Amino acid sequence: MAKELRIGMLGCGFMGRAHSNAWLQVNHFFEREHKPVLKAVYGREQDRAQLEKFAKMWGYESIETDWRKVVERDDIDLIDVCVPNHMHHDCVIAAAEAGKIVVCEKPLAMNAKEGEAMVAAVEKAGVPNMVCFNYRRVPAISLAKQIIDEGRIGRPFHYRATYNQDYTISAKVPQGGLALWRLDAKVAGSGVTGDLLSHSIDTAEWLNGPIVRVVAHTETFIKERVHAETGKTEKVEIDDACMFLAIFANGSIGTFESTRYARGRKNYNTFEVNGELGAVFFDLEDPHILQFFRYADPKTGQKIEDHLTGWQRIHVTAFEHPYMKNWWVPGCTIGYEHTFINMFADFLASLEGGPKFQPDMRCALRTQRVCDAVLQSAREKRWVDIPPE
């Protein structure tokens, strides 16, 4: 039976759009009992023009410039946290205490200490919760997970991830304000580590299990930038680039690289896992392709004796591929926005008795701990162990 799921959206920027679109679309492509209704949206008073336009375009019933008013409303079931990282802690805890279902954008928090309090709050309140590491729901990445879980690459030796962009190379790019709050450590918590590597770490631990040790180096190439909101030149305190080595619990070793100074790269989120029997490679700039190298038969462990050795480019659009039977006919691609629709479809299924949704906040806290360890390692110039759960 149809059940209204009344959404209170915190944030009307990039993720506010991606999430609003996904809430509106999910019932068109996935059969779910819950029917999202866009009730209220929050944006800052200084962003009122954006907020009003946003509410009109996406069909929100009302707007608020005080996020607490959205959380307190009795006619809202779910709080969707799409504001910058420094607000996640307060918004999630207030929403949990108000008994709301809580959806939160990544990274979970500014640091693991905040994350622990958030996990405690949602678990104490017993409210369903999730964190939006949406790349797990890229069909090609889900297929990589399936291939690995089926034993097709065998024992993994190497995990290699990059998440590279190029939009902050100019010293004229300010810090602070819409979108560019990412360069302001007081609002973002960290630079590429929390923003981009948190995605890579979530994907890596999902595909290859826990990371137990890291050693990192970070760099801030441009030391001062004008702050868009104060107009003053201020020190840049985020990591512009980060590289780290990782040891996984399964004995494989990893390299992770992220920067916003890789000229030419826009959203170069890649990973490769090399195993004894095979390998997989993915690149978000080519999102519907999964590359798979098949060397040996997982049942026998023996080399496959034919003349077709080589990388296969699997066009992940067939009905038998993850999520694709809900979309178009084979060969027709889906895109970035669909990862959010797939994610909410899985979350609604979990509310309706389906498999438990992951990552929840407890799972995302692990990613946060790895991010913290990476930053600590870079500061202290030494290996850092990730504390077990």
Ligand SMILES: NC(=O)c1ccc[n+]([C@@H]2O[C@H](COP(=O)([O-])OP(=O)(O)OC[C@H]3O[C@@H](n4cnc5c(N)ncnc54)[C@H](O)[C@@H]3O)[C@@H](O)[C@H]2O)c1
């Ligand atoms: N899952 C993903 O791939 C993905 C992609 C982008 C962003 N995110 C996450 O989503 C969250 C929101 O990011 P976004 O890109 O939508 O942000 P944005 O800058 O586009 O929008 C920010 C929103 O928060 C409000 N706000 C409150 N305090 C603010 C402040 N101090 N500075 C700027 N805006 C402020 C603004 O009014 C606006 O509505 C962040 O936690 C970010 O890490 C996730």
